[in-house]
Amino acid sequence: MKIFSIFWLDITIYKKLIFYICRVANNWSLTRNIQKLNTNYPKTERNFSNTHVMSQFHHSLTISPIAKNYKKKNGQPDSRCDYNEQMERKLNGYSLMWDDTPQNSSRVGEFFGFYRYKIDVSIHMILHIADSEDRLSSWKTNIGQRNRNVLYLSNAIVTIPWSEWLEIGGAKRSMGTSNVKKNLTQINEYILRNLKIPKFIN
Numbered sequence: 001m002k003i004f005s006i007f008w009l010d011i012t013i014y015k016k017l018i019f020y021i022c023r024v025a026n027n028w029s030l031t032r033n034i035q036k037l038n039t040n041y042p043k044t045e046r047n048f049s050n051t052h053v054m055s056q057f058h059h060s061l062t063i064s065p066i067a068k069n070y071k072k073k074n075g076q077p078d079s080r081c082d083y084n085e086q087m088e089r090k091l092n093g094y095s096l097m098w099d100d101t102p103q104n105s106s107r108v109g110e111f112f113g114f115y116r117y118k119i120d121v122s123i124h125m126i127l128h129i130a131d132s133e134d135r136l137s138s139w140k141t142n143i144g145q146r147n148r149n150v151l152y153l154s155n156a157i158v159t160i161p162w163s164e165w166l167e168i169g170g171a172k173r174s175m176g177t178s179n180v181k182k183n184l185t186q187i188n189e190y191i192l193r194n195l196k197i198p199k200f201i202n
Helices: 002-035 079-091 162-167 184-194
Strands: 061-065 096-099 111-116 120-130 150-153 158-161
Touching: 061 120, 061 184, 079 096, 120 162, 158 162, 158 184
Parallel strands: 061 111
Antiparallel strands: 096 150, 111 120, 120 150, 120 158
């Protein structure tokens, strides 16, 4: 009886171990599939038909405010100039790229938003994160941000009009690239309720 109990205990442990390994492998595979979309190559067609895939991710949100006007002094971070550059890259078939937070706190699979005051907040998914060495040469004048990681972003999956952003508790002001903490649950619910997966994800 004692031998049987030990044998059964061993089987239980093995079953738990196999389950854990499968779960880790599945998460790793999902992340690797997303990372493959990190590209400056021709756009990748995706055929998502529902929000099930999106619901698998931890929906932290990083937002970055886009200035209304260009900076007059050289050497200062110029979000308006950088944003316009990224929109141009998008039109030419290249991936969208942006700086991470000062703490480099963003993760693959999370949401990122371009915050345009009194206009809208366009939400994207973070497809890949590269080291600061991969920063664009045009960003070299952004003194003070050279140690930040580079975020590769999907095309917009939803654009939140300004009035609706405020209704769901979005910040009235944003000072620099940062993680959203206030009313994040409501914002996530809005995104998942209204998102539209683009034909070309990157």
